Amino acid sequence: MLSRRALILALLFVFCEIHAKDVQECEHVAHQNYVCREIENFEQLCHYIQADWQNIKVINEHTAIENDDEPLPKLSTLRQLDLSQSGGLTLGRRGFSDFTSLQRLNLSHCQLEELQAKQFDNNAALISLDVSHNDLLRVERDLLRQMPNLVHANFSNNLIANVEMDAFKDLKYLEFLDLTTNEQENITLGSNANLRYLSISNNNIKNFKWCRLRGLPQLQELHLHSNWLEVLDASIFNVLPQLRVLNVSNNNIYEIQRNLFGGPGPDRTPLLRLLDYSSNNVKVLDNQVFSRLQQLETLNLWFNQISMISPTAFRGLVNLQSLQLQGNKICVLPDEVFANLTALQLLDLSKNNIRQLGANVFGSWVLRKLSYLDLSNNHIEELHPLALSSLPFLQQLRLRRNKLISLDIRMIAPLRRLRVLTLSENHLMELDQDLLTCLDKLTELEIHNNRLTFLPALEEPLLSQLRRISIEGNPWQCPCLDELTNWLHTNQVNYARAASGYFSGRKPLCIVTPMEHCVRDLQLVRAHGFVESYEQI
DSSP: OOOHHHHHHHHHHHHHHHHHHHHHTEEEEETTEEEEESOOSHHHHHHHOOTTOOEEEEEOSSOOEEOOOOOOGGGGGOSEEEEEESSOEEOOSSTTTTOTTOOEEEOTTSOOSOOOGGGSOTTOOOSEEEOOSSOOOEEOHHHHHTOTTOOEEEOOSSOOOEEOTTTTTTOTTOOEEEOOSSOOSSOOOOOOSSOOEEEOOSSOOOSOOGGGGTTOTTOOEEEOOSSOOOOOOSOHHHHOTTOOEEEOOSSOOOOOOGGGGOOSOTTSOOOOOEEEOOSSOOOEEOTTTTTTOTTOOEEEOOSSOOOEEOTTTTTTOTTOOEEEOOSSOOOOOOTTTTTTOTTOOEEEOOSSOOOEEOTTTTOSSOOTTOOEEEOOSSOOOEEOTTTTTTOTTOOEEEOOSSOOOOOOHHHHTTOTTOOEEEOOSSOOOOOOHHHHHTOTTOOEEEOOSSOOOOOOOOOTTTTTTOOEEEOTTSOEEHHHHHHHHHHHHHTTOBOOOTTOGGGTTSSOSEEOOSOSSOOOOHHHHHHHTHHHHHHTO
């Protein structure tokens, strides 16, 4: 028979084994941060918690959490609780009442259908609440009154169709509110004196008036994209004088009215920095439509139906840095339409119907900041020799997929800082030596899928900075191609693109000619029909 001392030691050993097993359920991952697995209820979680634990994440693979109504005072020490991977949560009457020190609560993906005020402690310490990706139907004021310290609230990806009027009014510290991807048809937020960020994107909003946001005087960022908006009424800045970002992309808006940007008074400049109207149905940009937006830095107008631009449409945008017009139906660019955009750095005009670029589109003043210009995927047949004369600081010029037959050296000569030039998928038959001489800073050149049969002899200092070039899909004379590839190898320029069928033997890289040397005379090339012979292969 075991002595009393031995029995005590045996029991102590068993207890320690059990306790060690329990502690192993929760893994220490950082200072005062733990991950606990297969937690079935808060009582079990309470059993593991030590006095110095502050942050816990629960990860369940085989169970969900069902909470009972017993008081659990040990939970009062926690500051952060993440149940987003708990497998689901069923809250009892006490809910989170015992988490009196909790500041950050993540309940996303918990299969919640409702949250009730009684499930939270009065005057809860919460500053961040994430209940995204659940099945919530309503947001009620009584619930949020329990959280007067809330700064960050995420209700996105639920089924919320109704937000009680002034539900957020009592949250004097609230700065961020996300209601993206819900079922709202009207905006009924009411007022909040401190809110800075609001997203009601991807809902069902169709009829909208700025006056519905009159109670948000500090709002700086508003996202209304992916709704059913057709018209925006006037004087946005009378209601939202602090607005810096407005995103109304992916709606059905067919017009941008100049009076939209009215307020907050003739002597005050609107503070808007980013305006996103992309993926709408706007057809026309009228005279000085953006003229009041003197602080605007980014204007996104891509994938609309814009076919007509007034010469003064962008007048007044003295701080504009990025202008995105790709994916429209622009055929003609008026003279001096971009002339006053002295801060512009990026201009994207790709995927339009532009056929020519005139001499005065960019005006006569040098646009010193413009470094990126994309004209690819148009129908450009002609570039005026002086079209880019105002852009000597351009570093990237993209002309891919047009109908260019030749390039005038007078157009390229001012672009001495150019580093990237894409000319692929045009109809170019020649790039002369003087033109390449101007490109002494070029590091990347795309000329694939043109009608080039030769390049000028590449001798120093031609293309001395080049690091990458694409050449396939041209009717190269084989001797010319040999010379070119030898030069590329010698100068360690990458040209073989693995994804191209030309370098895997499926398509020919060059055409065999009667001559053993490279013919660099375009008239002789035409006389021998090299291009036509290649196209028949």
